[in-house]
Amino acid sequence: xxxxxxxxxxxxxxxxxxxxxxxxxxxxxxxxxxxYPCDEFYDExxxxxxxxxxxxxxxxxxxxxxxxxxxxxxxxxADVAIKEMGITFTVYSEEGGAIxxxxxxxxIPRIIPQAEWERVEAGLKQRVQALNLFIDDLYHDQRIIKxxxxxxxxxxxxxxxxxxxxxxxxPLGIWAHICGSDLVRDGDGTMYVLEDNLxxxxxxxxxxxNRLVTKRVFPELFEHYAPLPVDxxxxxxxxxxxxxxxxPADYPEVVVLTPGIYNSAYFEHAYLAQQMGCELVEGRDLFxxxxxxxYMRTVDGAARVDVIYRRIDDLFLDPEAFLPESALGVxxxxxxxxxxxxxxxxxxxxxxxxxxxxxxFVPEIIRYYLDAEPIIPNVPTxxxxxxxxxxxxxxxxxxxxxxxxxxxxxxxxxxxxxSTKSEREKFAELIKKDPRNYIAQPALKLSTVPTIVGRxxxxxxxxxxxxxxxxxxxxVTMGGxxxxxxxxxxxxxxSSQGGGSKDTWILPEQSEANQS
Amino acid sequence: xxxxxxxxIYWLSRYVERTENTARIVTVNxxxxxxxxxxxxxxxxxxxxxxxxxxxxxxxxKDYGERQVLKFxxxxxxxxxxxxxxxxxxxxxxxxxxxxVPREAWELLNELHIxxxxxxxxxxxxxxxHAYLKHIVQSIQTITGMLSGTMMHDQGYDFLHLGRxxxxxxxxxxxxxxxxxxxxxxxxxxxxxxxTIQWVSVLKSLTGYQAYRRSEQVRVQRGPVLxxxxxxxxxxxxxxxxxxxxxxxxEKLPRNxxxxxxxxxxxxxxxxxxxxxxxxxxxxxxxxELQVGVGDLHGEIAKTWFPPPLESQSQSxxxx
Numbered sequence: 001x002x003x004x005x006x007x008x009x010x011x012x013x014x015x016x017x018x019x020x021x022x023x024x025x026x027x028x029x030x031x032x033x034x035x036y037p038c039d040e041f042y043d044e045x046x047x048x049x050x051x052x053x054x055x056x057x058x059x060x061x062x063x064x065x066x067x068x069x070x071x072x073x074x075x076x077x078a079d080v081a082i083k084e085m086g087i088t089f090t091v092y093s094e095e096g097g098a099i100x101x102x103x104x105x106x107x108i109p110r111i112i113p114q115a116e117w118e119r120v121e122a123g124l125k126q127r128v129q130a131l132n133l134f135i136d137d138l139y140h141d142q143r144i145i146k147x148x149x150x151x152x153x154x155x156x157x158x159x160x161x162x163x164x165x166x167x168x169x170x171p172l173g174i175w176a177h178i179c180g181s182d183l184v185r186d187g188d189g190t191m192y193v194l195e196d197n198l199x200x201x202x203x204x205x206x207x208x209x210n211r212l213v214t215k216r217v218f219p220e221l222f223e224h225y226a227p228l229p230v231d232x233x234x235x236x237x238x239x240x241x242x243x244x245x246x247x248p249a250d251y252p253e254v255v256v257l258t259p260g261i262y263n264s265a266y267f268e269h270a271y272l273a274q275q276m277g278c279e280l281v282e283g284r285d286l287f288x289x290x291x292x293x294x295y296m297r298t299v300d301g302a303a304r305v306d307v308i309y310r311r312i313d314d315l316f317l318d319p320e321a322f323l324p325e326s327a328l329g330v331x332x333x334x335x336x337x338x339x340x341x342x343x344x345x346x347x348x349x350x351x352x353x354x355x356x357x358x359x360x361f362v363p364e365i366i367r368y369y370l371d372a373e374p375i376i377p378n379v380p381t382x383x384x385x386x387x388x389x390x391x392x393x394x395x396x397x398x399x400x401x402x403x404x405x406x407x408x409x410x411x412x413x414x415x416x417x418x419s420t421k422s423e424r425e426k427f428a429e430l431i432k433k434d435p436r437n438y439i440a441q442p443a444l445k446l447s448t449v450p451t452i453v454g455r456x457x458x459x460x461x462x463x464x465x466x467x468x469x470x471x472x473x474x475x476v477t478m479g480g481x482x483x484x485x486x487x488x489x490x491x492x493x494x495s496s497q498g499g500g501s502k503d504t505w506i507l508p509e510q511s512e513a514n515q516s
Numbered sequence: 517x518x519x520x521x522x523x524x525i526y527w528l529s530r531y532v533e534r535t536e537n538t539a540r541i542v543t544v545n546x547x548x549x550x551x552x553x554x555x556x557x558x559x560x561x562x563x564x565x566x567x568x569x570x571x572x573x574x575x576x577x578k579d580y581g582e583r584q585v586l587k588f589x590x591x592x593x594x595x596x597x598x599x600x601x602x603x604x605x606x607x608x609x610x611x612x613x614x615x616x617v618p619r620e621a622w623e624l625l626n627e628l629h630i631x632x633x634x635x636x637x638x639x640x641x642x643x644x645x646h647a648y649l650k651h652i653v654q655s656i657q658t659i660t661g662m663l664s665g666t667m668m669h670d671q672g673y674d675f676l677h678l679g680r681x682x683x684x685x686x687x688x689x690x691x692x693x694x695x696x697x698x699x700x701x702x703x704x705x706x707x708x709x710x711x712t713i714q715w716v717s718v719l720k721s722l723t724g725y726q727a728y729r730r731s732e733q734v735r736v737q738r739g740p741v742l743x744x745x746x747x748x749x750x751x752x753x754x755x756x757x758x759x760x761x762x763x764x765x766x767e768k769l770p771r772n773x774x775x776x777x778x779x780x781x782x783x784x785x786x787x788x789x790x791x792x793x794x795x796x797x798x799x800x801x802x803x804x805e806l807q808v809g810v811g812d813l814h815g816e817i818a819k820t821w822f823p824p825p826l827e828s829q830s831q832s833x834x835x836x
Contacts (some may be wrong), residue, residue: 085619086611086626261612274615284823285520297519299671299821300770 031064031071031457042189042447043459044110055113055507058224063108068455071107075452078107078217087209087267103206104500107217110449110462110482111505114228120183120191120466121476123375126366128179128468131196131353133369135175138352139166149368150361154385157436158352159406160199162314164321165349168338171244174470176353177345178237178309180204183376183464183480187445192379194463196362198346198354200311204233204467205268206501207481208275214503227505228478233467234275236475237309241276243471244343245306252306255279255296257286259312259328269311281305283312288332292339307343308333314348356405356439357383380442384435393431393440397424400440401491402431415491417443446491449502451484461485463493464504479504517671523822524613525672529679531606532625536656537687538589538599539649541566541721546645548717552710560585566687566694567597586645591636599652603632618666621659628655674765678817681765685758686810691721692745693803696738697796715741722753739792742799746791755806759783762813775816782809 034050036043045060047053052060063071079102087103112120137144138161144150155161180201182194211230215222238254245252258269260282273280285296286305295302310317316326321334336342352358360381366374382389382400393400402414414427431438448459466480482502483493493499541563549557561580564573569588572595577584590599607629610617631651632639639648660680667673695718715736719725722745731748732740748754763779766772786806794802 083630084623084627086614086622261608266611267614270611270614274619278615279518279521280613280615281518282520285518297823299517299519299522299675 030067033060033064036450036457037459038448041445041459041461042185042187044112044185044447044449044462045108046450053111055509056111059111059221062221062224063450063457071452071457072455074217075107078105078213081213081216082209085209085213087206087213103209104486105210105213106451106460106484106486106500106502107214108450108452108457109214109221109227109503109505110464110484111227111507112464112479114506114508116191117479117506120376123193124181124466124468124476125474126370126372126375127181127193127196127362128176128470129474130366130369131179131198131362132174132176132470134365135198135347135350135353136173137369139168139175139349144365144368147368149364154357154361154436155352158355158358160314160349160351160355162349162352164334165347168347170337170347171246171340171343172471174244175347175350177240177244177347177470179468179470180465181468183466184379184444185447187447189447191376192444193362193376194379195356195359196354197465199313199351200265200346201465201467202265202268202311203465203481203483204477205271207467207477207479207504208233208271210481210501210503225505225507227507230478230504233477234272236469237272238276238278240469240471240475241307241309241343241345244345246340246343247306250306253279253304254307254309255281255286255305257281257283257308257310257312257330259283259316263311265311272309278309283327283329286330286333288330288336292332292336292341294330294333294336294342305342307345309345314351317344317348354406356381356403357385357436360439379444382440384431384438384440389440390431390435393438394428397428397440399443401443402427402438402440405437405439415443418489418491443491449482449484451486451502453488458488460488461491461493462502479506519821519823521613521616522671522675523818524609525616525675526679526817526822528606528609528613528617529676530683531602531609532656532659533680533683534597534687535599535602535606536653537684538567538597538602539652539656540723541691542586542589543646543649543653544717544721547720548713551713551717556710562694562697563589566690568690569595569597583640586640590639590648600632600636603629616672618662620666621662624655624659624662628652628659631655671769674768675821677765678762681758681761682810682814684753685755685762686807688722688745688753688755688758689803689806689810691718692742693800695721696742696799712736718745724751724753727751742791742794746786756783756786759786769821771820775813775820778809778813778816782806782813785809 033046033052036046036049038046038049045052045056052058066074082105083102134144138155142155145152145155176198178201180197180203182197183191184194185191208231241254242252245254254276255278256269256273256276258266258280260266263269270280279296281296286294287297287302288294294305294308296305312328315322316328318329318331318333319326320331322329333342333344334348337344337348360378360383363374363378366372382393384390384393393402396416397414398416398419400416402416404412414423416424419427446461446463449462450457451460453460462482462484464480464482467477469475482504483499484502485491485493486500545560545563549559552558559580560582563585564570564580567589573580573588576592576594577588588595588598592598593601593604595601596605607625610622610625614622635644635648638644663673663676667676695714712735715738716725718741719728719736724745728736728741728744731751732744734740744751745754747756749756749760751757759779759782763776763783766775766779789802791799791802
C-alpha cells in the first residue's frame with residue numbers, strides 16, 4: 001500500500017530502503033572482517049580488524065561462513081516473518097495521522113558477556129531502588145531537599161510532580177514498578193546510564209519478539225551458543241503487579257489499561273495482556289462506584305479490578321483529578337487509588353524522577369538514600385539552570401547533545417555534531433528562554449554492532465533498554481531491547497525516528513554447546 | 517469477558533463472514549453469466565442489489581458494467597461492504613482484541629489482509645479473478661477452522677458464533693431475495709432449462725448444490741430450493757440452521773431473556789410459511805420481514821452485552 005503524504009518521520013525511516021534493495025547492489029563475494037571498520041568506535045562484536053571479542057570469537061567465523069547471500073536471505077525471511085506476525089508500531093505524522101508500520105529489525109545479534117551483565121544488573125537495581133526512595137520522599141517529608149542535597153527550585157519547576165499525590169502511601173512504598181533505563185557504551189567501553197523512563201516505558205514486547213524471530217531465522221546459531229532466555233518477563237511482570245493487590249487473599253484481577261489502537265505502543269499493550277492472561281481494557285471499559293472501587297464492564301455485569309498496569313500518561317488517567325477533557329481515562333480513578341482500593345503501576349506522579357535534570361542528580365540520590373557509590377555511572381551532564389554550565393553549553397553546542405527535561409522518544413533534542421548553524425542558533429534561544437528545561441551532555445561515541453546494509457556488514461550505533469521490575473522484589477530483564485540507528489552515522493535510535501532493533505544475547509562465558 | 521471485547525469479536529466475525537460471502541456471490545455470478553443466453557442475462561447489477569448499496573454505487577459509477585461492479589464489490593474502500601473494506605474492518609477489530617484471538621488466527625487474517633491489497637490488481641482482471649477469490653474463501657475457511665480448533669470455546673466463542681450466523685442468515689436471505697426474481701418471461705417454455713440454471717446458481721452462491729442434491733433428491737426447482745435454503749435444519753447456510761446456532765449461543769450467555777424472546781419470534785416467523793406457495797411479491801415481503809427481524813435481534817444483543825455507545829472516539833496520544 002502506498003502511503004501518500006509521508007512526513008519527516010517517514011522520510012527518516014525510509015533511510016533504510018536503499019540498503020534493502022538487494023538485487024540492485026553490487027556483488028560482494030564474501031564477508032571479510034578485516035575490512036570491517038572498528039577503530040573509531042567501540043564495536044560490541046569486533047575487537048580489532050578481523051578479530052572478534054572474546055565471548056563471540058566463533059560468531060564472526062559463523063557469519064563469514066554463511067556468506068552474504070545467505071545472510072541477505074535470512075534478513076528477508078525475518079522481514080517477512082515480522083510482517084506476517086503483525087509486529088508493528090505506530091508512527092505519527094502531521095498530515096498523515098497514525099500509520100501502523102512493521103518493526104524494523106536487524107538479524108545480527110548484539111552480545112554482552114554474562115559477567116559484565118551481572119554488574120549492570122546490580123547497578124540498575126541499585127538505581128531504581130534509590131529512585132523509588134527519592135519519589136516517596138518527595139511526596140512525603142522531602143528530607144532530601146531539607147538536607148540540601150536536591151534543590152527545591154528543581155522540584156518547583158518539575159512538570160511531572162503531581163501535587164494530587166502528596167502524602168499518599170502506595171503499596172510497598174513503591175512508585176516506579178516498571179522502569180526502562182537506557183544504557184549506552186562510550187568509546188572506551190564504559191557503560192553509562194543515559195536516562196531513566198519511569199512513566200510508561202515501552203519496548204519490552206519487541207525484546208521478546210526479537211528473540212522469537214531470531215530463533216526462526218537463525219536456528220543453527222542456537223546450536224552453538226546458548227544466550228540466556230528472555231521469555232519469563234511476562235510472568236515476572238504479572239507477579240510484580242499481583243503483589244500490589246489490595247485484596248491479597250483473592251486471586252487478583254490485574255488489567256492492562258491502554259489508550260487504544262492508535263497509540264504507538266498498542267501492539268505492546270495487547271502483547272503483554274495476552275502473555276499475562278489479563279484483560280486489556282480501555283478507559284471506557286472501567287468505572288468507579290460510590291465506594292471508590294474500580295470495576296470493568298463485562299458480559300456478566302460489573303467485575304472488580306485490583307491492579308491496573310496503566311499505559312496512559314498521568315494527565316489522561318482521570319478527568320476528575322487531571323485533564324478534564326481526557327476521554328482516555330476513568331473518572332474517579334485517583335480517588336480509588338488514594339483509598340487503597342486499587343493499585344496503579346506505575347503510580348501517578350512517579351514521573352517526577354523521569355526528568356533529565358533530576359537524572360543529573362541520580363548519583364547524589366544514590367549516595368543520599370543508599371549510602372553507596374553508583375555502580376553504573378551517569379553520562380557527565382551539564383544543567384543549564386546552573387549559570388556556568390549554561391555558558392559552557394552555549395559555547396560548545398557543536399560537541400554536545402542538548403535535551404529538554406521532559407520529552408521522550410528523541411523529540412525536541414539537538415544533536416550538536418549533526419546540527420547546522422541555524423539549528424544551533426535557534427536552539428540557543430530556546431535554552432536561554434528556559435534554562436531549567438535543558439541539560440547538555442557531551443556527544444558520546446556510541447558503540448556499534450555489525451548490521452546488514454545491502455550485502456555487507458557495516459557498523460551502526462546502538463543503545464540498550466533493560467527493564468527493571470520492582471514490587472516485593474526486584475528483577476531485571478535478561479539483557480533488554482537493543483535499538484540501532486539504521487542510518488549511517490546516526491545516533492538516534494528511537495523507533496519513531498528511524499531506529500530499528502536487534503536481538504540482545506547475554507552469553508555465559510563458556511556456553512557448553514560451544515565447547516563441543 | 518469485557519463487553520467491548522465481546523462487541524469486537526462479534527464484529528470481527530461478521531466482517532470475516534461478509535468477506536467470504538461477497539467473494540462467493542461474485543464467483544457464482546461470473547459462472548452464471550457464462551451459462552445464460554446473452555439476451556436474458558441479468559448482468560452484474562443483481563450483486564449490488566443484494567448488498568443494497570445501489571445509492572452509493574450510482575453516486576460513483578455511471579453504469580452497472582462488469583468492471584464497475586467488481587471494482588465496487590472487491591476493491592472500493594468507499595464501499596464499507598467491499599472485500600477490502602470488510603477485511604480492513606475485520607483486521608482492525610482483531611487488532612483491538614489481539615490478546616484474545618489465538619495468535620495464529622491473527623497472523624492468518626493479517627496475511628489475508630496483505631494478500632487482498634497486494635493482489636488486488638490481479639483480482640480485478642478476468643483471468644486473475646477466480647484464483648483471487650478462491651484464495652480469499654479458502655483463507656477464511658482456514659481462519660474459521662483455526663478459531664474453532666484453537667480458541668477457547670467460552671463466551672468469546674459464543675459471540676463469534678452470534679456474529680457469523682447472524683451475518684450469514686442476513687446474507688442468505690438477501691441472496692434469495694434478489695436471485696429469486698424470475699429471470700424469464702412466464703410463457704417462454706422453451707427457456708425452461710435456463711430456469712434450472714438460475715436455481716442451481718442460487719444454490720451454488722451458497723455452496724449448497726451438492727448438499728441439495730443429496731438431501732432433496734428432487735429436480736432443482738423453486739419450491740424445494742426455497743425450502744432448503746430457508747428452513748433446512750442441517751444445511752449450514754440455511755436461515756433456519758443459522759438461527760438454531762444463534763440460539764445455542766444465546767442460551768449459554770447470561771441475561772439472555774430479551775434476546776431469546778426476539779429470537780423466538782423470528783424463528784416462529786420463519787417456520788410459519790411454506791415458501792414454495794408464496795408469490796414473488798409475497799416472498800419479497802417475507803424476506804424483508806426476516807431481515808428486519810435479524811436486525812432487531814442484533815439490536816437486542818448490542819443492548820444487552822455491548823458497551824454503551826460513545827459520543828466521541830477520536831483519541832490519540834503519544835508516549836515514549
